Amino acid sequence: MFESLTEKLSSALRNLRGVGQLSEANMAEALGEVRTALLAADVHFKVAREFVERVQAQCVGQAVLKGVAPGQQVVKIIHDELVRLLGEGTTALSPARPLKILMVGLHGSGKTTSTAKLAKLLKKRGYSAPFVVGCDIYRPAAIDQLEILARQEELGFYSDRVSRDVPAIGDAGLAAAKAANADAIIFDTAGRLQIDHDLIAEVKNLRARVQPDEVLLVADGALGQEAVNVAKAFHDALALTGLILTKLDGDARGGAALSIKSITGVPIKFVGTGEKTGDFDTFHPDRLASRILGMGDVVSLVEKAQENIDQKEAERMAEKMRKADFNLEDFLAQMQQVKKMGSMQSIMGMMPGMSGMQVPDGAEAQMARTEAIIHSMTPQERRKPELLNGSRRKRIADGSGTKIVEVNQLMKQFGQMQQMMKMLKGGPNGGGMKKMMRQMEAMKGKGGFPGM
Amino acid sequence: MFGLFKKFQAGFAKTVSALAGKTAALFGHKAVDAAALAEIEEALYSADFGVETTGEILAEIKTAVRKDPGLQGRQAAELGAAVLARVLAGSEGRIEGGARPPAALAAENTTGCLVPPATPTVIALIGVNGSGKTTTAAKLGWRLKQEGHTVMLAACDTFRAAAVEQLKAWAGRLDLEIVASRTGADSAAVAFDAMQAARVRGRDFLLVDTAGRLHTKVNLMEELAKIRRVLQKHDPAAPHHAWLVVDGSLGGNSVEQARVFHKSFGLTGLVVTKLDGTSRGGALAAIWRELRLPIYFIGLGEQPEDLQPFKVGSYARAVFGLEDKQD
Numbered sequence: 001m002f003e004s005l006t007e008k009l010s011s012a013l014r015n016l017r018g019v020g021q022l023s024e025a026n027m028a029e030a031l032g033e034v035r036t037a038l039l040a041a042d043v044h045f046k047v048a049r050e051f052v053e054r055v056q057a058q059c060v061g062q063a064v065l066k067g068v069a070p071g072q073q074v075v076k077i078i079h080d081e082l083v084r085l086l087g088e089g090t091t092a093l094s095p096a097r098p099l100k101i102l103m104v105g106l107h108g109s110g111k112t113t114s115t116a117k118l119a120k121l122l123k124k125r126g127y128s129a130p131f132v133v134g135c136d137i138y139r140p141a142a143i144d145q146l147e148i149l150a151r152q153e154e155l156g157f158y159s160d161r162v163s164r165d166v167p168a169i170g171d172a173g174l175a176a177a178k179a180a181n182a183d184a185i186i187f188d189t190a191g192r193l194q195i196d197h198d199l200i201a202e203v204k205n206l207r208a209r210v211q212p213d214e215v216l217l218v219a220d221g222a223l224g225q226e227a228v229n230v231a232k233a234f235h236d237a238l239a240l241t242g243l244i245l246t247k248l249d250g251d252a253r254g255g256a257a258l259s260i261k262s263i264t265g266v267p268i269k270f271v272g273t274g275e276k277t278g279d280f281d282t283f284h285p286d287r288l289a290s291r292i293l294g295m296g297d298v299v300s301l302v303e304k305a306q307e308n309i310d311q312k313e314a315e316r317m318a319e320k321m322r323k324a325d326f327n328l329e330d331f332l333a334q335m336q337q338v339k340k341m342g343s344m345q346s347i348m349g350m351m352p353g354m355s356g357m358q359v360p361d362g363a364e365a366q367m368a369r370t371e372a373i374i375h376s377m378t379p380q381e382r383r384k385p386e387l388l389n390g391s392r393r394k395r396i397a398d399g400s401g402t403k404i405v406e407v408n409q410l411m412k413q414f415g416q417m418q419q420m421m422k423m424l425k426g427g428p429n430g431g432g433m434k435k436m437m438r439q440m441e442a443m444k445g446k447g448g449f450p451g452m
Numbered sequence: 453m454f455g456l457f458k459k460f461q462a463g464f465a466k467t468v469s470a471l472a473g474k475t476a477a478l479f480g481h482k483a484v485d486a487a488a489l490a491e492i493e494e495a496l497y498s499a500d501f502g503v504e505t506t507g508e509i510l511a512e513i514k515t516a517v518r519k520d521p522g523l524q525g526r527q528a529a530e531l532g533a534a535v536l537a538r539v540l541a542g543s544e545g546r547i548e549g550g551a552r553p554p555a556a557l558a559a560e561n562t563t564g565c566l567v568p569p570a571t572p573t574v575i576a577l578i579g580v581n582g583s584g585k586t587t588t589a590a591k592l593g594w595r596l597k598q599e600g601h602t603v604m605l606a607a608c609d610t611f612r613a614a615a616v617e618q619l620k621a622w623a624g625r626l627d628l629e630i631v632a633s634r635t636g637a638d639s640a641a642v643a644f645d646a647m648q649a650a651r652v653r654g655r656d657f658l659l660v661d662t663a664g665r666l667h668t669k670v671n672l673m674e675e676l677a678k679i680r681r682v683l684q685k686h687d688p689a690a691p692h693h694a695w696l697v698v699d700g701s702l703g704g705n706s707v708e709q710a711r712v713f714h715k716s717f718g719l720t721g722l723v724v725t726k727l728d729g730t731s732r733g734g735a736l737a738a739i740w741r742e743l744r745l746p747i748y749f750i751g752l753g754e755q756p757e758d759l760q761p762f763k764v765g766s767y768a769r770a771v772f773g774l775e776d777k778q779d
Binding site: 036148193252 | 497582
């Protein structure tokens with residue numbers, strides 16, 4: 001796993017304390033780390049080298065700031081440079097009406113899904129009648145897929161399942177869209193390799209026929225070094241105007257975006273972030289920069305939390321905690337909400353400084369056991385844990401396939417947690433808080449609450 | 453075997469030229485100098501081999517150059533291919549029937565045939581979105597059928613719009629049997645029905661196509677576990693193979709994908725797709741290093757016959773632009 005770049009740089013630059021200035025010599029090790037981090041994030045070899053050279057040029061001669069660790073200072077320079085590079089150009093689309101957009105890319109990059117998502121986003125942004133045209137005559141059922149999505153999102157749709165003449169389908173689609181008074185028309189095309197001359201010629205012809213205002217390359221966020229060849233060839237053939245980066249809801253570092261940006265210079269306009277048609281967003285360079293550098297992605301974490309955690313439920317929970325009548329049923333509900341956000345590892349990965357940390361083996365299993373224990377209680381027992389006598393505990397242990405010791409441990413720790421809440425309730429700004437901190441310290445020593 | 457390599461090289465032709473273009477040093481009869489070493493390093497990184505494998509190959513070439521300053525580019529390439537082949541040693545996956553006694557297996561294997569057990573050998577194809585699972589299912593079905601087996605497809609991607617239709621279209625085109633429901637149906641139910649049908653009809657293989665899912669989505673990973681559970685109601689050993697379909701043009705994240713899928717579902721192998729472009733699929737070396745999951749097939753094109761068994765020697769030599777050795 002990756003250590004956070006900040007930590008690596010801090011150690012590479014530890015000797016810089018007391019040195020007045022950053023120089024080529026005292027930066028060498030640190031810049032090597034930067035290069036490795038970029039390569040590990042799938043930034044293209046050459047692009048990484050050029051980037052490091054640029055950062056070096058910026059760093060050399062800078063005075064080492066007082067009060068800031070040199071590692072942090074260098075990370076900031078790198079981060080800023082990365083944000084600047086990634087964010088160059090505008091994410092805005094052409095103001096033309098009707099707006100014609102051509103979607104191109106490799107197989108499986110997400111063109112058809114992105115076509116529907118983009119149309120939906122345009123609708124949200126005030127286009128009254130987005131229209132999609134299916135030009136993928138090769139992949140079986142690709143046209144069906146687009147038609148289904150179009151119906152689902154109430155978009156205009158045209159395609160031709162008989163014709164093998166893609167430019168003609170584009171033409172007919174354009175006419176159909178205009179007849180339907182569409183103000184945005186998106187052409188979905190087949191996936192193609194950038195070295196497939198026939199298919200590249202075909203999409204060039206399509207471009208010439210429909211004269212799109214935007215030509216967007218759809219690229220998988222996990223793309224490797226190949227990104228450079230792909231982007232260059234598509235750009236040379238079609239004069240791209242933008243990039244859509246897909247599957248960013250995974251944990252790919254997204255270095256391909258920097259490669260593509262550096263090679264083509266076209267702005268990154270949108271990112272795909274999920275399975276649903278609503279999971280599509282304008283590109284934010286600062287988030288991707290943090291991600292490429294392995295610095296965590298706090299904004300995305302917060303968004304993920306917002307997306308998955310039911311606001312009302314969270315408020316109800318907070319209220320319960322405040323009143324200290326938090327029972328095992330609430331605890332279970334809370335655990336399930338956390339689980340909805342993804343694996344513990346993926347959540348950790350988004351936290352700054354924790355991206356390199358491994359969730360201890362068995363933590364997820366421990367959580368599952370805790371859940372099983374609570375599931376084996378009657379609703380009454382969950383609400384009133386004090387009911388649990390020896391025979392009940394035995395039954396629960398048997399029912400959940402655990403041992404009585406484990407049930408006891410859970411109850412003990414739950415008791416401590418309840419106590420903590422009572423203390424919190426004890427005084428809004430009095431001794432309660434301090435007492436709680438002490439309590440927490442004590443709990444930390446005992447290994448904390450299972451699965452939390 | 454030679455026919456296979458031809459296919460391999462045809463698919464890899466552009467790869468070879470892309471690598472050769474970058475590493476002129478590898479193909480001349482010039483001695484390998486510092487500039488040439490830098491070129492080789494760049495070529496290996498550009499092929500997604502990552503820090504570890506690139507480092508290992510480069511270190512051996514450097515050592516060889518130190519011993520013999522007159523080492524020629526071609527010799528360096530031979531050496532590089534040998535190191536890569538060593539790194540990947542044992543990574544060739546071959547399908548075997550699970551239920552036959554080993555003696556029968558060995559006997560039949562000499563004919564090069566796949567040996568199906570009494571109940572269908574179930575192969576589940578899983579992976580992230582757009583990696584090529586559905587296409588691989590169809591091509592694999594066609595391949596097994598060519599080899600004389602009876603095959604059934606299970607269209608368990610009930611999530612993506614028209615994924616079922618896509619596999620049905622393939623099945624129609626290649627004349628394969630398929631069990632499918634509709635989009636939105638319970639994928640595990642489809643798997644159950646397909647398994648039942650395959651057993652009743654005595655099919656040799658059942659190929660289970662699943663919906664694409666990012667490895668970070670816990671709930672979708674649980675759906676996979678459910679598919680496994682229902683298959684096991686018919687045969688506790690099913691699925692006999694669980695292959696991760698990986699897009700060969702991806703970089704380091706494919707290692708993470710393999711790691712997580714392996715941990716949560718238990719993989720038995722890989723299929724690496726889309727190697728007919730200029731991608732060299734170097735990430736597969738990193739996956740092999742870490743997880744020791746054999747690579748069963750690689751995808752070298754859009755035609756059914758373009759799904760080819762993975763051969764370490766051919767691959768390693770193709771990466772370095774060398775012609776294959778006859779074997």
